[in-house]
Amino acid sequence: MRAIQIFQPGGPEVLTEVDVPTPEPAAGEVRVKAEAIGIGRPDVLVRKGVYKWMPPLPVIPGSEMVGMVDAVGSGVDASLKGQRVLVSARELKIRAGCCAEYICVPAQAVYVLPETIDPVDAASLPNLQFANAIWMCNGGLPIESILIPGASGGVATILTRLAHHKNARVIGTTSSVEKTRYILENGVDHLLSGNADTLPSSVLEVTGGKGVDLAVDQLGGDSLIACLRSLAPMGMVVSINIIKGLPQENLFQEMRTLLSRSLAIRTFSMHTLDDDAVQRRGLMAQAIEQMARGDVKAPQATVLRMSEIQLAHQMLDAGTSTGKIVLKP
Numbered sequence: 001m002r003a004i005q006i007f008q009p010g011g012p013e014v015l016t017e018v019d020v021p022t023p024e025p026a027a028g029e030v031r032v033k034a035e036a037i038g039i040g041r042p043d044v045l046v047r048k049g050v051y052k053w054m055p056p057l058p059v060i061p062g063s064e065m066v067g068m069v070d071a072v073g074s075g076v077d078a079s080l081k082g083q084r085v086l087v088s089a090r091e092l093k094i095r096a097g098c099c100a101e102y103i104c105v106p107a108q109a110v111y112v113l114p115e116t117i118d119p120v121d122a123a124s125l126p127n128l129q130f131a132n133a134i135w136m137c138n139g140g141l142p143i144e145s146i147l148i149p150g151a152s153g154g155v156a157t158i159l160t161r162l163a164h165h166k167n168a169r170v171i172g173t174t175s176s177v178e179k180t181r182y183i184l185e186n187g188v189d190h191l192l193s194g195n196a197d198t199l200p201s202s203v204l205e206v207t208g209g210k211g212v213d214l215a216v217d218q219l220g221g222d223s224l225i226a227c228l229r230s231l232a233p234m235g236m237v238v239s240i241n242i243i244k245g246l247p248q249e250n251l252f253q254e255m256r257t258l259l260s261r262s263l264a265i266r267t268f269s270m271h272t273l274d275d276d277a278v279q280r281r282g283l284m285a286q287a288i289e290q291m292a293r294g295d296v297k298a299p300q301a302t303v304l305r306m307s308e309i310q311l312a313h314q315m316l317d318a319g320t321s322t323g324k325i326v327l328k329p
Contacts, residue, residue, distance in 0.1 A: 004060060148171070
């Protein structure tokens with residue numbers, strides 16, 4: 001079978017398409033034939049060798065695959081054969097393995113999908129699972145408005161759609177004129193400049209001076225400070241990544257400066273739920289139900305061939321992609 005392998009960390013050029021033996025399912029396993037492979041930020045961190053949960057090299061990267069079960073091992077319910085399933089590496093011992101034409105995984109790790117969900121759309125389900133988890137981060141306080149800097153990426157676009165399902169107004173930012181139409185068509189209510197110096201005042205203007213209840217920041221640096229300054233009283237920033245690095249300002253000092261608003265900052269990673277299968281799988285079941293019912297539709301994906309894996313990573317590095325990047329074998 002064809003697969004992508006990484007033999008040493010580096011840039012997109014270290015992603016190599018190779019021929020490897022097609023795996024056979026062991027006892028308790030199923031084999032999934034890929035129809036759609038999701039690519040995202042964790043894949044970049046694995047490629048660079050800086051992922052905190054780094055798999056050993058050489059490795060077949062990839063955190064999610066949608067496909068058909070075409071073989072089952074002994075002890076597995078034969079009715080699984082022929083079912084379309086989602087494989088999420090969040091259910092596996094090693095967060096990798098999905099950039100291949102086939103993968104063998106424990107039968108209990110897969111999620112059986114309704115026929116109504118298109119395979120390319122289903123590749124966004126882990127992002128919707130993540131978005132549902134983020135929505136719980138503020139401890140149950142009402143969320144009437146949400147700020148999403150960099151509103152064109154895979155997590156940002158599905159989070160926008162989840163927010164609308166929750167009847168929240170979405171304020172997004174972009175530094176790219178080319179992405180404006182895509183972001184607005186995806187449902188962002190107010191699209192602002194990504195300039196961190198002017199963002200807080202712009203947010204206050206479109207919210208009538210109140211600010212937002214929740215800001216989800218993946219950029220870090222001055223964006224994180226701008227998000228904090230954009231919050232309404234009792235608001236929260238959820239930091240999910242620091243692409244631009246750590247902020248130079250003293251965060252606690254900034255929070256004390258804004259003491260009258262009683263603000264909060266939380267970091268969040270899905271790895272928090274690594275040892276909580278009930279909640280983790282429950283969040284995915286919720287995501288599957290939301291997408292199957294049409295409550296939260298998958299954003300338009302950027303679809304490439306698996307052989308274009310280097311291009312996919314170049315787009316992620318440059319920040320030029322929109323929506324989820326999905327590879328077709």
